[in-house]
Amino acid sequence: MNIALFLQMAAEACGDRRALTHEGTHHTYAELYGAAKRAAYRFSTAQCEYVTLIDESSPAVPIALMGAAMAGIPYVPINYRLSDEQIIPLLERIDPAYLILGPKETDHSPEHWVTQSTSEFMSDVFSGDEMEVTWNEDPSAVAVQLFTSGTTGTPKAAILRHEHLVSYILGSVEFMGAGEEEATLVSVPPYHIAGISAVMSSIYACRQIVQLPTFNPFEWLNLCAQEGVTSAFVVPTMLTRIIDELEASDIELSSLSSLASIAYGGGKMPVPVIEQALKLFPNVNFTNAYGLTETSSTITLLGPEDHRTAVDHVDHDDVAVHARLGSVGKPLPSLELEIRDEKGKPLGPWDAGEIYVRGPQVSGEYDGRSVLDDDGWFPTRDAGYLDDHGYLYLSGRADDVIVRGGENMSPGEIEDLLHKHPAITDAAAVGMTSEEWGEVVALAVVKAEGQEITEQEICDHIREHLRSSRVPEVVHFTSELPYNETGKLLRRVVSEWFRIEGD
Amino acid sequence: MLKPGLRLKSAVCEAEIMVIKATEGDDLTCGGVAMAEAPESAEANPDQMDGCLIGKRYVNEAESVEVLCVKSGDGSIYYNGDELMTKDTKKLPSSD
The missing domain is CATH 3.40.50.980 (Rossmann fold)
Structure with a gap:
């Protein structure tokens, strides 16, 4: 093998x-x-x-x-x-x-x-x-x-051992499943697991790889048109920039007619961005993939059908189905997935905890040391919950959970609410040391261009929609939030902004 | 003794397989002749020559044995006297 x-x-x-x-x-x-x-x-x-x-x-x-x-x-x-x-x-x-x-x-x-x-x-x-x-x-x-x-x-x-990667590919890709005309645009860097899995799954599907060495949205769109690209994988920040570029430049959407599917992952996709993308590309199949390096890439998928159903429910009362746009979907058939509390006890639907996975593609090994438990489960250190139908929702890293007076809060809950606010482009919630509470919420906010919103208005908005414990102690306005090149928010950097002197 | 990862060749045609899943004492044949890492060419059983196709996965009924055909050939693959059937990979949307 x-x-x-x-x-x-x-x-x-x-x-x-x-x-x-x-x-x-x-x-x-x-x-x-x-x-x-x-x-x-x-x-x-x-x-x-x-x-x-x-x-x-x-x-x-x-x-x-x-x-x-x-x-x-x-x-x-x-x-x-x-x-x-x-x-x-x-x-x-x-x-x-x-x-x-x-x-x-x-x-x-x-x-x-x-x-x-x-x-x-x-x-x-x-x-x-x-x-x-x-x-x-x-x-x-x-x-x-x-x-x-x-x-x-x-x-x-x-x-990652051969058995993990081979299991992943054989379990998720059909040999020569791609038609001769298919081409996939790869713009993720080679040192990222998504870059490795893109190479392997394209080769096994016999799908042509079109490489874009350094991402820029103009080049991405150009290559799509020039090479007749049929599919692509992007991280959330790339999609945002592609949408912005399409709106700002005179690139015709018709030049992208070959593009049939876009998969995204590698970081949390803001719901407004994917909604906008679905409107802009009505004929493109969108797939959300959630995975980790330690799991040989993808472990859950939200497929094109789920995206369409969610969009169709936007005007209906079925809030739960629409909310699925914010989900990372269901586990691959070859995998098991569980949510567990801090003591390792499996939790039911809607209870947030740490995500555990088990399956042949899961390595869970660092420097020769396995972090799998005795039964082969891998603690992802990601926090999340499942809905009644088994769809997984991420709420950040388990380490990012803010503990205020013994109450566990997920930064994602606060950030998701603010992402939907028209006056806010981006937001990050982190824990800040507090003598009284242990930790309190500190918030970094990027205002939308030409929009005004005050600290008080943000606090009121959070109080109105979430519990009062979620209301930040401090709000810091900034022009942009720090992300790494694959679109991962650098929370540690944000936390530094709120570090109290002598802390 | 078969074990996952093992590559075997047919003695009667071009076919090659990789073992994905196996149990002890397995006996795999192609065209009626035992498969091996380096087999000497042999006479095929004409009743077991329906062919096998690259990229297809073949399993027995109990799914205790599974092989991947990595090179097409004219022989059919049998396990303990029973012809293996193709197993479909569940079609998933491409995620990378």
Whole structure:
């Protein structure tokens, strides 16, 4: 069991089909397979224990991933936006490595390492003799190691073994399920689990990948039109920017007629944004995917049908169905999911707690240490609840829960309410130390352009719709909230704004 | 002994499979001849030559055995004398 199988099968079944497009250059599955085998040979002979890539998306990404799998070496893509100070400690943890490096310079490349620029690597693997490569089928070998973003402390190395990734793909993707005309636009970075799963699921479906190395909404729309893109995955901030761009520029919606589906995930999607997107793209199928690095990507899905039903109910009294737009949907058929309280007791519908999952795609392992419980359940550290029909709603990280005088509050509850307010574009609720309550709510708010709203009005609005404990002690107005490049709100940074001196 | 991840080839055609699920003492044949990692070519049983297709998953009735066809061939896959049936992957919307 080895993820290299996906590429081997694609090359076997449709070798001449277009596999990859990058900056106008195309590659077939046969070419990609040949390149991966040559890469595997290079990795094997280099006497390295890891393959790492520090660059944006390029054909080197799927080739290094598959080549490393064939060579039986973990593939470790690293965020190219990190500073040298952040990268060097990570490189020290994967010694010795075969390093594929973008334009970024790094001082860390010891003599016993092989260091190549991305372009050098690509020209080496795209030419030369056909290689015969055999690989190890051990399901428990490590396929991918991803460093978590480390928003709290030292980055952890999440371990994904071949069995996890193969289970995920076989359980969710139909081999050669894509038609010859299908193309998916990949704009998520290669060091993100969504970037890894996009490569694997596209290859197994035999769907062409169109790479957009650095996201910008104009380029995204352009590529959609130019390459006849039929599907795409975006994080929430990307969708917001695409919508803004469409409204501001003179790009015709008709030029995007090939676009049939958009999947989104990687952060919480504000309901008004998805509502707007559904109106703007009435013929596009939207899918919300929730997943984690430690679970080999997607664990729950809110499908196109759910989106349409929810929109159809907007004018009806069925509030619950409409609210599903704010849900991340139901677990994949191969997975089990439970909500548990702090003591580990399973909770019923509507009770918020920590999300636990179990299934063959779940690794739940860091640096060789498993965090699965005795029965194989993985505590996601995400908080959420289920409705009566098994739809999952996220309410933030379990660690983000604000505890005011013993009462647990989810920041998401407050933020969701404010996102719907016409005078507010964005909001973040965090806990602030309080002598009286332990913690109280502090709120950072971005006002909508040309709109006015006072602290008092915000407090009144919250008091009116939620419990009075949710009313913030402090409101800070700001021009924007801090997000990382995949659209994750950096709560730690927001919390810093409210840190009391000497705290 | 079959175990998940094991790759087996047909002795009678081009077919290759990967074992996804198996129990002890399993016996897989293709075209009537035992499959192996490196089989010597053999004479097929013409009654067991309906073919197998790349990307399809094959299971027995009890679903105690499951294999993935990774290379198409002319032989049919049998387990302990019973022909394996194709199993459909539940069609899910693409999420990545």
